[in-house]
Amino acid sequence: MATVFAAQGASVAAVSTTVPAVKERLALSPLTMTVLVVAVALSAGVGSFAGLAVIRRLGLVAAMRAAVVATAAALLLIGWAPDRALAAVAYGLFGMALGCIDVSANTRAAAVERHYGRSIFASFYAAWSAAGVAAALLTAGTAHLGWSAEYTLTAQAGLVLALALSVRSHALPTDSTFAVSDHEESVVLGRGLWVRLAPFGLVLLVAYVIDSTVSSWSTLYLHQTLDTALSIAPLAYAAYQIGTVTGRACADHLVRTIGPVAVVRAATLLTATALAGLAAAPAWPYAVLAAACTGLGVSALVPLCLASAGRLRPGAAEAVLARMNVFNYTGVLAGGAASGVLGSTGHFRLAYAIPAALVLAILATARSFNHRFTA
Numbered sequence: 374m375a376t377v378f379a380a381q382g383a384s385v386a387a388v389s390t391t392v393p394a395v396k397e398r399l400a401l402s403p404l405t406m407t408v409l410v411v412a413v414a415l416s417a418g419v420g421s422f423a424g425l426a427v428i429r430r431l432g433l434v435a436a437m438r439a440a441v442v443a444t445a446a447a448l449l450l451i452g453w454a455p456d457r458a459l460a461a462v463a464y465g466l467f468g469m470a471l472g473c474i475d476v477s478a479n480t481r482a483a484a485v486e487r488h489y490g491r492s493i494f495a496s497f498y499a500a501w502s503a504a505g506v507a508a509a510l511l512t513a514g515t516a517h518l519g520w521s522a523e524y525t526l527t528a529q530a531g532l533v534l535a536l537a538l539s540v541r542s543h544a545l546p547t548d549s550t551f552a553v554s555d556h557e558e559s560v561v562l563g564r565g566l567w568v569r570l571a572p573f574g575l576v577l578l579v580a581y582v583i584d585s586t587v588s589s590w591s592t593l594y595l596h597q598t599l600d601t602a603l604s605i606a607p608l609a610y611a612a613y614q615i616g617t618v619t620g621r622a623c624a625d626h627l628v629r630t631i632g633p634v635a636v637v638r639a640a641t642l643l644t645a646t647a648l649a650g651l652a653a654a655p656a657w658p659y660a661v662l663a664a665a666c667t668g669l670g671v672s673a674l675v676p677l678c679l680a681s682a683g684r685l686r687p688g689a690a691e692a693v694l695a696r697m698n699v700f701n702y703t704g705v706l707a708g709g710a711a712s713g714v715l716g717s718t719g720h721f722r723l724a725y726a727i728p729a730a731l732v733l734a735i736l737a738t739a740r741s742f743n744h745r746f747t748a
Contacts (some may be wrong), residue, residue: 374478374482374497375496377441377474378435378478378482378497378498378501378538379443379501380441380444380472380474380504380533381478381538382500382501382502382504382505382614383508383532383748384441384444384445384471384508384529385505385506385509385631386504386505386507386509386512386588386610387438387448387508387512387532387533388448388451388467389509389537389588390508390592390610391451391526391612392406392410393592393596394521394522394525394603395451395460396451396593398522399454399457401457403713403723406480406555406593407710407713407714407716409461409464410428410585410589410710411706411713412464413462413464413465413467413468413706414585414702415468415706416465416467416469416472417468417469417472417545417705418471418698418702419469419472420471420472420644421472421561421698421701422468422472422476422698423469423472423473423474424440424473424474424475424477424695425476425568427440427641428480431623433480433481434481437474437478438471439471440470440477440535441536442534442535442537443466443473443535444467444471444533445530445531445533445534446530447464447466447467448526448527448529449526449530450462450463450523451464451465451467451526451547452523452525452527452530453523453526453611458674459505461607465507465515465576466658466698469549472512472698475694475698477699480683480694480695482497482679482724483679483684483694484590485497485685486680486683493625494625494676494677495622495625495628495672495673496621496622498621498672498676499618499621499622501619501621501674502617502618502621503614503618504536505610505614506611506615506618508529508532509608509614510588510611510613511528511688512529512607512675513604513607513608513611515528515638516603516604517604518609518662549630560605564677565737569685570693570696571724573697573700574676574697574699575700575738576674576678577679577697577700577704578672578699578700578701578703578707579674579731579732580671580674580675580703580727581677581700581701581702581703582704582705582707582728582731583644583667583671583728583732584675584704584705585608585704585705585706585707585712586649586668586708586712586724587609587664587725588610588722589708589712589713590712590713590721591609591610591613591660591664592607592609592610593622594609594660594721594724594725595608595657595661595718597721598716598721598722599656600662601657606657608657609657609660609664609731610664612661613664613665614668616664616666616667616672617671617672618668619668619669619672620640620668620669620670620673621672621676623731624672624673624676624677628673628677628690629671631693632743633677633743634680634740634742634743635679635737636742637673637674637677637735637738637742640671640672641670641735641739642670642672642730643666643669643670643731644667644670645729645732646666646728646729647663647666647669647670647671648663648667648694648728648729649668649729650662650663650666650727651663651725652729653722661705670730674735675740678697679694679697681741682697683744703722708728711727712724728730
């Protein structure tokens, strides 16, 4: 199970940290690169709903494996695309596969958490972040060796494919609950459920605005605004993921110890402070440190949201989580597009200062996470 999250984290890192290299290889303008990042989010939203059909037809494990293989293929296509048109197709395929991984992996993780009866969702996301660190360091290493984007993304695709081959099926007593009938799906679409999802949706939206801003543009921020070499620029992304690995490795224990409300409040305040530091960073070492603290703060928010949402309709978790992706990809779109536009006009610092204020809105939703697990 953790290998699927790792494959997704590695692939996202591969695309995010090669933005400057792909931009230079295809002579793309900052605006065009922003459009491609937005296209990934749009296609991922479509892919999350298409993933429901794949799950019903192939089953959860087969759907996860197929989506990871498709992601590796998309990385190869991005790296070797001879022109802008094929690159756009490749980014679209990547987004579709990413969305399918989202709904299938999160559904399976929600089932595992219910089966064990305690908070373990964040541990899967720790694997996601750890793989992101490895992929970011791989990009930095290959850039230092002078590799072109083609060969860097080929190496990244090999890493993702190796993870896909390690995906295994482990039966759970709850596996039978994943057959979603038309009746169950209509219940999920009810107004009452959307009201209950709204606080989690707000947190998810803000968290992904931040994640998209740091993940998609931190490499270019260091390279363009802080005048950092291409071999150093991916270190902000790596530091961000190191922060998320650390935070997610501790999150489940903290939830069981002090409760999710306190975790959400502390994470929110740390994230706001770290983003402000990232916006004001005078040089790349400060930006890398601030990125790590941002990852540490925001790390627990996404898994806590998804775990809470998945418990609202245990018998139709994949349908609920697919609809939670509306908030997810809205955040990715808003963060990626706004940051890209600000960056293309030379205002990358504002792209981090604005979310620093926005994240404080999460404090108003903290009580919605007031649940306890029994060990």
